Structure formats: C-alpha cells, structure tokens
Amino acid sequence: MNDWQLRFDQRIMRSIGMPLAKLEHGSGAWVTDAAGTTYLDFLAGIAVNSLGHAHPVFVEAVTAQASKLAHVSNYFTTEPALELAERLVRLAGAGPDGRAWFGNSGAEANEAAFKLARLNNSGGARTRVIALVDAFHGRTMGSLALTGKPHMRAPFEPMAGGVEHIPATIEALEASIDDAVAAVFVEPIQGEAGVVELPPGFLEAARELTLRHGALLVIDEIQTGAGRTGEWFGFQHAGITPDAITVAKGIGGGMPIGGLITFGRASGLYQKGHHGSTFGGNPLATAVANAVLGEIERAGLVDNAAVRGPQLRRRIEAIGSPLVEGTRGRGLLVGVALSAPVAGDVVAHAMRHGLIVNAANDTTIRIAPPLIIGDAEIDEFETRFTRALADAHPY
Template sequence: MSNQELQARYGHVMMNAFGAPKRVFVEGRGVHVRDADGREYTDLLAGLAVLGLGHAHPAVTRAVTTQLDTLGHISNLYASEPQIRLAERLAAALGDPSARVFFSNSGSEANETAFKLTRLTGRTKIVAMEGSFHGRTSAALAITHNPKYREPFEPLPGDVVFVPYGDVAALEAVVDDETAAVVLEVLQGENGVVPAPDGHVQAARRLTEAHGALLWIDEVQTGIGRCGALFAHHAEGVTPDLVTVAKGLGNGFPVGACLATGRASDFFQPGMHGTTFGGNPVAAAAGNAVLDVLEDGLLEHVTETGDWLAGEIEGLGHPLVDHVRGRGLLRGVVLTADIAPAVAESALDAGFIINAPRPGVLRLAPPLIITRDELRPFVDALPALLDRHG
C-alpha cells in the first residue's frame, strides 16, 4: 500500500498523540530507510538517537534472533546470563565498583526508577533544570521543564524546583540539606542540543556532596556512544550517584537501565520496585551486541566524524547558520532565524531525516556508523534547504 493509504489507516485507528505521520517506512538498512512508496532517505536522526548501529545491524539481528530462539522471556523471578553480563559491563564502564543496575524498557522507566530511589533518601525535594526533558511518565514528567508537557497532567509528583540550566549561583541558592537529588543532562537534547556550561556539572557534584543529596545524570540520549564515549559525563570528571540510559542501548530493541552507586545502590529491597519485561534475555542480548560493536573502535569514529560534520556545516559560511553545538554525533545546528521546522520538512522532501527540537535549531543524531561520504550529500544540500526559507 502507498504512504497515503497507510496514513489514512493510521488516522482511523491510532490515538492522535503524535499527529499524522509524515511517512510510513517499510525497510531500513544501515543509514538508509525506504518508505511505502519506494523512496529512499538518509536517516540523520536514527529514530531519535536510538539506532546507533543503524538499521538492521547484523550483529544485533544475529544476537536477538539467536537469543529469541534459545530463551525469550522468564520474568524477573529468575535471571539469565545475558542480563547478568550486560549489567556487569555497564557497571564496569561506569567506573565505580559499587555500581548496581536495574533494567527497564525505556528511558522514561529508567528515570521513574531513579525518581523512586531519590525518595528512599528520606527527602523529597528534587532540583531539576530549565530546558530539561526526562520522559512522559508521571515522575519523569514532573522533572521535565516544558509546561506544555506537564500542565495537562498535573498534579504530578511534587517538590520539584527548576533552576536555569548552567546557572551555578541559582543552583547554590536552592540545593540544601532538604534536597534529595539534583538531576541534569550533560547536553539537553530536546532543548536544542545545549551543552552544560563549563563547571556546571562539577558544581552540581560539589553541592550534592556537601548537602548529602544525590547527583542524578540522565544519559538517555547522550549515553551509549552518542557523544563519543559510553557515558558523556565521563568528560566532566565526576561520578554520579544515579545514571539513566536507554535509547542506543538496544539499537531499537526496547531496553533501558538505571545505574546506582554508593549508598543509592543499596536502597531497593525486594518488592520495592519491579518490571515484567525489563532486562529480559532478548533485550540483554541486544545490549551486549551493541556494546561489542562500540568497543571495537567505533567511539573514536563518532568523535572524529562529529567534529568533521560540525566543521563542514560551519565552513559553509551560510548567513542562516550561526554555529553548530554538541558533542560526537549529537549536534544542534543553531540558525539565525526561527525556520528550523520548515527546513526539516524540506529536508524530508529532499530525502534527509532530521528534526527541529527548537524553532531555531536543527538536530542531527545519525547512526554512529555513518561515514563522511554518507554525510556529504546532506552538507551539500543544506544551503539550498536554508535558502528556501531564509
């Protein structure tokens, strides 16, 4: 069936939570996808920073199918070797010997887990950042700043204070002995790929330690290689108490995790939290396959390719491009006019999948395996896409 026919069927049966789909995709290989009309696109968004290894990566496909043919699901009343191995690898990569892992199915659920852990400090106050995005479930939404997302569903879990992202003085003014946790992203992806200013993450670590609070870093979008390291916060030189990951961990197979260190790693006792599907053998197999590929030299490629991409776009010297920010292959092209949604639409028509998280920012989060040759056509096409709306 055609895009138009499938879009009509979608409109009749799906809740209107996402609006009408722009395309219906039927196949993906590497960094390319094909829609129901047979047209091919270069995927520069990777399913919102999920498909780090691209579409239908053979290592992930092999791991998932082999595991599903061996042992697909057992619930968390029991354990599996792939689950244990994935937890060991994530904990070791975090770099703290006290680290322990709770597996979930998504980033929102990983953040729900972390939120519940903060309650077990005996305190309720959470300091979150303006511009933040942590998910759509209730507790994750409570610490997400955008009122458009929060207000229709209030009252949400309370005692959350928002401060300007990167404002150390504002942070110092609100973090106190009643604070359970400070939660932040090293780069705010949904806010337009905004990096934390120098010293911000370190200040949050210093203040939480001084007041007996937890430092919680959300790495759902920035982690698992997206920024050129398994965890983006490693570049900040801090050890958080809580780290949440998802997206790239399963390369499209739903899997997330909350990692806790120090005293927070012992907060949960049997019966306090749970999940039916989280960390099931197939999800764990996908996660292990992803880590195998990342550890085989891909992280250096991410850093080099991301820096090259930013340099090439800035090197265009286009008057509508102010600068490119971000790290690795999570980049925000900051424009001088609020035309990003229209440019993203034109890019799709031209065969490139990108998005506009802010009116003046284009987000690029391609598969981590992408090459310069595969990125070059987009760089070359960008001036004309901008000119169309400038």
C-alpha cells in the first residue's frame, strides 16, 4: 500500500472498498489524481456532476452564497430554498398543488417518500408497498427495505414491514396491485441493476393501476433526473403524471442535496411534525442547486443529453469488440452489455488508460458522463475505451 491507501485502510470504515485513486482537482470532464495522472471522467460521481468539475457557475454559486448564509436550520427559510422548490415543481410539471421537501441525499429522499406512503393509509387498510426486484433506493433502513437486492438487505434484517418486490413486468403489476397497496416505487431506469429500462408501457400501466386502487405512484428520479435521460425527469418520456418523485445526485451538481416533489393529493399528506431535517433545504445547498439547474436549462444540456447519448452508444457499438453485446439506457445514462463477466477488468484497464467508468455488475459497464460533453470528449472516450476493451479481451 502507498501512504494514502494505508491511511484509508487504518481510519475509514470498511463499509466500502479501497478507492481506485486519490483525486485532487478537476475541470470539465477531466479529473487529476494525487500522482498527477489525468482521467476522462465518464462517471461524473455516479451521475452527480452534471456540469462536470469546477464549472464556473457552480464555483460562483458556492462562493456567493457562502459569503452570505450557509445554514439557518428549518426554523427559518431563505430565498434559495423557495426558489428551488418553485423551480423543481415547474420542471417536474407538478402543477398548482406541487410541493417540495428537501433533505441531504437520495436515500433521505426515499425515506421521506416511504413515510409519505405510510400516510396514504386512511382507515388503516393500506399495509402493502410494492417495489421491484433489483431496484436500488438507498442504504438507510427504510430505503433499503425498498431495495430489491436481497444480498444488501440480509445483514440488516428484519426490514421495515410491508414491502414486497415484484418482477418488472406489467403482468406482475396487474397481479400485485389491489386496494391494500399504499404505494408503488419504481425507477424509470434501474441503474444499479445494470442500466435496465422498464418494459414498454410499464409506467403507463403502473399509473393506471395505482389510480384505480388509490395507491401512490412514486418514481425514483435520483439517477435519472436533472436532464440525464434527455428529459428533465425519466417519467416524462412516458407522458404520465406520478404522485411523487424523489431527486438528488445531478440536481446539486456535486453539492449534497436530495428532495421529494409531490403532485396533486399527495401534496396534502404530510402535516406539521411528520418529517424534518436539520440541514435539509439549507441556503448553500439550495443556492447551488438553483445555479446548476439554471445552467442546465440555459445551456440546453437536456437536449445535449438527448443527442449525445445515442451518439455515444453508436460509437461504442461500432468499436467491434467481441466483449460488447450491445448498449441500453437513455440519454447520458448508458449501460454497455458485455459478453463475459469481466466488467471489473474493463474498469481497471480503463483506469490505466485514463478513463473513469463503472461496473454496475459483472456484465455491465455503466457510463454517466457530465451533461456538458461534446464531440471532443466522445472522441477521446472512444479511443480510451477501445484500448480498455482490447486489454480485457486480448485474443
């Protein structure tokens, strides 16, 4: 081990593995480690750094707000918090009844949504919550209960009760939803499952069934929001209106923030004292999120994601590597399906060639670059990814 790895091993909880590098600074889609090696970052902090690294808009927002107010607690509000609530309600199309709640992470956002589901229980008859097999909603106890990965839940059983995981099929939806269901939780694209899209018509069917039975439809937009899929939010591709969405990651562009946005009748479920967060909605986080979302809107980066995503997928598929079976996803959330369980090797070789990507599982490479990428970054990605694939499959 080198010095920083030894320090990490001695002092950081072993709930995560050894980091791939010790990063020091970045600019745009590039980041440099402590040894001076520069990488093309096509993971963006797992779909977080929407504007890339050290974007002037982000830096200015942090500087300007930190010089005024960083934190006030939830006994007070500030203009950035009000503005962000209004902005997210508008971008989500939540309408005149739309409301927002702010926390600090995606897991907290899903905790808030889980509690919202519990409130949709007039008369006490709605005891069931439906989520999907292979779903990932976070690692807190409530969000972990929603997560459809048994190996993640097993060390922490028993989970919060009432959650059932079903396959992502319309048939399973139809067989599962009844008047005892309080809410259905879905991701438009299951990022941690390997960038897996829902079947055609799934969200539309979920919306119709939940409306029929009085259940809430909660859509987890933590990885798919903030323009990443070529719409502001992934559910908008289906043309539906959910009851609530959860957001985090890309809305802050690197500033920790999460939130719950409610639509229609769901906006009236929370009452005073039901939920809170000391840091939630603090002026520093909300000011930065406003700046990030404002720049995404001003610079047309939602449209850029819609254009660059298919371009990136075409370039990957044209490499001609026997390892690449195909691609999936939407916009700039791309999964590369591999013909062998060597995703970890591909990631390691990519790092050696100065490229950051991620193994979502043994047979899938996840790619989620900053929304600012253009031709130059895609050209450089193709060169480096081609070399990584060749090293992982040298025959």
